[in-house]
Amino acid sequence: MTGIDTAAHAVERLFERHADEIYQYVRLTLGDAIEAEDLVQDIFLDALRSWPTFQGRSAERTWLWAIARYKLVDRLRQRVRRPMQPMVEMGGPRGTGLEDVATLVDLERSLQQLPTAQRQVFILRMVQDRPSSEAAELLGWSPVKVRVTLHRALKALESQMNGGITEQGSGTP
Amino acid sequence: MNEQEWKQRYSPLSHIEMPRDSKIRVKAALAQAAEPGAHVGRGRVRGLAWWGGTAALGAGLVLAAFLGHPTGHPHRFPMRSAGQGRRSRHPAPKGPPGAQQAISGPRAIAIAEAYLRKTGSHGIASSAVIVTRQTAAFDAHATARHLPPYLWQVTFHHVLAPAPGPGMVATLMVAVGTEDGKVYGMSWTHAIPSAPPAPTTLQIPSVATPVPHGTVTPVGRAQAIQDVLRWIPTMDPQAPTPTAMAAVLVTKSQAEIALKAAARDFPDYLWRVDVKGAIHIAAGTFVYWSIFVNAQNGHVAAYHWGNRFLP
Numbered sequence: 001m002t003g004i005d006t007a008a009h010a011v012e013r014l015f016e017r018h019a020d021e022i023y024q025y026v027r028l029t030l031g032d033a034i035e036a037e038d039l040v041q042d043i044f045l046d047a048l049r050s051w052p053t054f055q056g057r058s059a060e061r062t063w064l065w066a067i068a069r070y071k072l073v074d075r076l077r078q079r080v081r082r083p084m085q086p087m088v089e090m091g092g093p094r095g096t097g098l099e100d101v102a103t104l105v106d107l108e109r110s111l112q113q114l115p116t117a118q119r120q121v122f123i124l125r126m127v128q129d130r131p132s133s134e135a136a137e138l139l140g141w142s143p144v145k146v147r148v149t150l151h152r153a154l155k156a157l158e159s160q161m162n163g164g165i166t167e168q169g170s171g172t173p
Numbered sequence: 174m175n176e177q178e179w180k181q182r183y184s185p186l187s188h189i190e191m192p193r194d195s196k197i198r199v200k201a202a203l204a205q206a207a208e209p210g211a212h213v214g215r216g217r218v219r220g221l222a223w224w225g226g227t228a229a230l231g232a233g234l235v236l237a238a239f240l241g242h243p244t245g246h247p248h249r250f251p252m253r254s255a256g257q258g259r260r261s262r263h264p265a266p267k268g269p270p271g272a273q274q275a276i277s278g279p280r281a282i283a284i285a286e287a288y289l290r291k292t293g294s295h296g297i298a299s300s301a302v303i304v305t306r307q308t309a310a311f312d313a314h315a316t317a318r319h320l321p322p323y324l325w326q327v328t329f330h331h332v333l334a335p336a337p338g339p340g341m342v343a344t345l346m347v348a349v350g351t352e353d354g355k356v357y358g359m360s361w362t363h364a365i366p367s368a369p370p371a372p373t374t375l376q377i378p379s380v381a382t383p384v385p386h387g388t389v390t391p392v393g394r395a396q397a398i399q400d401v402l403r404w405i406p407t408m409d410p411q412a413p414t415p416t417a418m419a420a421v422l423v424t425k426s427q428a429e430i431a432l433k434a435a436a437r438d439f440p441d442y443l444w445r446v447d448v449k450g451a452i453h454i455a456a457g458t459f460v461y462w463s464i465f466v467n468a469q470n471g472h473v474a475a476y477h478w479g480n481r482f483l484p
Contacts, residue, residue, distance in 0.1 A: 011203060023191035034284055034354060036196040041202055048206055053289045104185055111186075126179050140319070156181060 007051040015044050021128060022068050027125045029072060031112045039075055065138045076116060078092050112156045113160055117152035125150050198283060253421035261440040276354040281325030288356045289329065301327045307470070309348045309357070320357055344433070360477065376428040382412035390442050394420045397444035397466045403450065404473050415462070418447040428465050432475050440477075442468040 024041060028074035046067050054063055107110050124135040125146070130149075136143040174182075259353055276284070278301045285298060306320035329345040347359045392400070398417045423431070425439040443465045450460030464476040 008203075012200070015196075015199065015203070019196060020190045023348055024187070024189050027189065028186060034287060037191065037199075037283070038280060038354070040191060040195075041199045044199055045206055058233075104189075107186055115261055123186075126176070127175065127184050129180060131240055154174070154176075157179075158174060 007048070010060070011048045011051060014047060014060060018061060018064055019044075022065070024128065025120070025123055026068065026072055028108065028127065029119055030075065030109055031108060031115065039071060043071050044072060045097060062137055066140065069139065106112070110157060110160060114153055114156055117149055118156060120147055121149045122153040122157075181444050195283070198279065202279075243455065268350055273320050275352050276325065276349065278325065280354065281349040281351070284329055284349050284354050284356065285325075285327035288347060288359070289345070296326050298329050301325050303351060321349070321352055323351040324357060325351055328384065331378050341442070346393045363399065378429055381427040381430050382424045382429075384422050384424055384442065390444075392466065392471040393446065395443065396421075396471060397468070398446055400425075400466055400471045401446040401448060401462075401464045401473070415448045415450050420444050420446045420460075422468065423465075428475070431463065432465070432477060434475070436475065439465075441470045443474055 018172075025040050025042050027033055030036050030039070043064075047064055050067065054060075068145075093154070109169055111131060112123065120139060121135060121141075123129050124138060125132065132143050132146050135141075136146045139146065141149075163165065276432060282298045282301050285301075302325070303323055304326045306322055306324060309324045309326055324443045325348070327349060329347070347357060348357045349355070350357060360432055371462055398420050402415065402417060421444070423445045424441055425436075425443070426443055428439060428443045428445065429436060430443070446462075446464045446466060448462040450462070460478060462478040465474045466472070467474045
């Protein structure tokens with residue numbers, strides 16, 4: 001096997017293994033299914049292009065997640081702010097009923113209220129159920145930062161559940 | 174709430190997976206990017222000839238198997254370049270389309286298909302072409318004011334939708350912004366195609382004949398509107414009461430151009446009745462119908478409907 005097909009097969013293998021988790025992370029962070037699909041394609045195309053420069057100093061998965069993270073940050077900077085419309089019905093789990101879809105939409109919407117960093121750490125820790133150390137590795141943060149940010153995210157969600165967070169733009173006269 | 178309870182509460186989100194068709198599309202894009210001389214983003218993939226050849230073929234076959242495409246071509250649909258083969262009287266965008274598009278053609282198709290799925294229908298796109306907003310508005314019988322400068326116009330010819338009527342065929346066009354990937358509208362055309370076998374000389378006229386001044390038809394304007402408002406509930410009994418916006422007498426050629434269909438059975442004159450639905454689709458957007466009524470007997474000859482911004 002030559003280096004050429006190694007590169008291509010490696011990216012294909014990474015895609016098979018990590019496409020779903022990266023898609024989930026990107027989609028819940030962006031709050032948009034279509035944009036997430038687009039970004040996942042960009043991430044793997046970038047991985048294919050960058051493969052020759054990958055020197056194996058980190059695990060392949062960590063390297064791929066670093067690409068995903070940077071591409072996501074880029075996308076968040078570029079995107080024009082517009083109302084979030086979670087599109088659970090398009091990429092949601094198969095066989096979900098209407099009530100389940102409503103629940104998913106509510107959950108996604110509640111995540112969109114969080115700041116991006118809190119959202120990211122919440123997705124990795126609470127949705128994808130990763131330990132703090134792994135979340136820290138994938139986000140390129142210190143474990144302490146992960147714990148603190150998660151704590152803030154949970155507080156914010158709790159406050160949101162108790163009606164402590166108001167919609168942006170609303171307020172008392 | 175402790176961490177376990179939070180995990181439990183948000184566990185439904187952990188089941189979200191990347192859609193299968195999207196995965197196939199990404200694989201095809203990777204295969205295409207790995208082809209010799211292919212560009213990946215702003216860079217160039219070098220030295221991936223072997224994989225490019227085999228993987229592109231492999232992905233193409235996988236895609237073909239999934240879609241049931243007979244040729245096994247890795248591209249899902251034939252793509253036309255801007256303006257090619259169009260009969261629109263509006264010019265195609267000047268300059269390279271790539272200069273204005275952030276959304277690729279296959280991406281626009283995917284967006285249009287996803288949008289179509291959301292409406293409960295299903296179809297396979299037959300083409301995607303970049304058009305100016307004037308062209309998109311012209312084709313969708315809408316105003317261009319709220320559209321971006323360029324849009325992908327994705328056309329579906331095999332749409333699984335409620336039967337439009339005996340002998341009628343449906344064509345659907347979805348307009349997707351080339352910059353933001355947003356769906357700006359969709360328009361259906363339901364028309365009776367020419368009686369088979371259609372002679373090859375039967376063509377949609379390129380120039381419309383105007384209605385001569387003072388033309389009087391057996392069915393008047395009020396009668397045509399009444400016929401249309403009676404006809405809509407027979408098509409969709411659940412539809413809330415629509416409002417007739419306008420009724421204009423048109424010639425056969427004007428109707429054919431508007432419907433993008435050559436119809437040999439059309440009478441010389443038809444009433445085009447524009448109807449606004451009561452359903453509010455989105456901010457300021459309503460369902461509208463353009464219904465063509467035979468001015469001789471008051472029967473509906475063809476119709477076209479879509480979503481239109483109606484301030």
